[in-house]
Amino acid sequence: MLPFVDYFNFADFIFDSSFGCMEEERSFPRYHWDNANRGDVHFVIIQRTVSGWGYFVHDEARYLVLPGTAFIAIVPEATSYGAHESSPGPWVFSWLNVYGRMAVDMWTAIRNRF
Numbered sequence: 001m002l003p004f005v006d007y008f009n010f011a012d013f014i015f016d017s018s019f020g021c022m023e024e025e026r027s028f029p030r031y032h033w034d035n036a037n038r039g040d041v042h043f044v045i046i047q048r049t050v051s052g053w054g055y056f057v058h059d060e061a062r063y064l065v066l067p068g069t070a071f072i073a074i075v076p077e078a079t080s081y082g083a084h085e086s087s088p089g090p091w092v093f094s095w096l097n098v099y100g101r102m103a104v105d106m107w108t109a110i111r112n113r114f
Helices: 102-111
Strands: 019-028 032-034 043-051 054-058 061-065 070-075 080-083 091-099
Touching: 043 061, 043 102, 054 070, 061 070, 070 102
Parallel strands: none
Antiparallel strands: 019 091, 032 080, 043 070, 043 091, 054 061, 054 080
């Protein structure tokens, strides 16, 4: 047995699982996620706009998510996102969800810094 195995809970430090989807398409007003009410499992959402417009709400500020830009959301938290009501067409985006305590801690630090 490795000497450090007794000291660490590996579930806290590894990326438990991840999955992604490319080129998902959604339209306003039906597409909206409230990240405070998505259950008790903690995970990271990294979502990049390909075309159309989305929005991301964080700390009561609403940001436009235009093509080529992205947002990072940590679930659960008091953020939300969805298809923007003034988008010139459907919101097309790519996303990646990453699970595990290390992923949540790492992406939270990156988001806080930038």
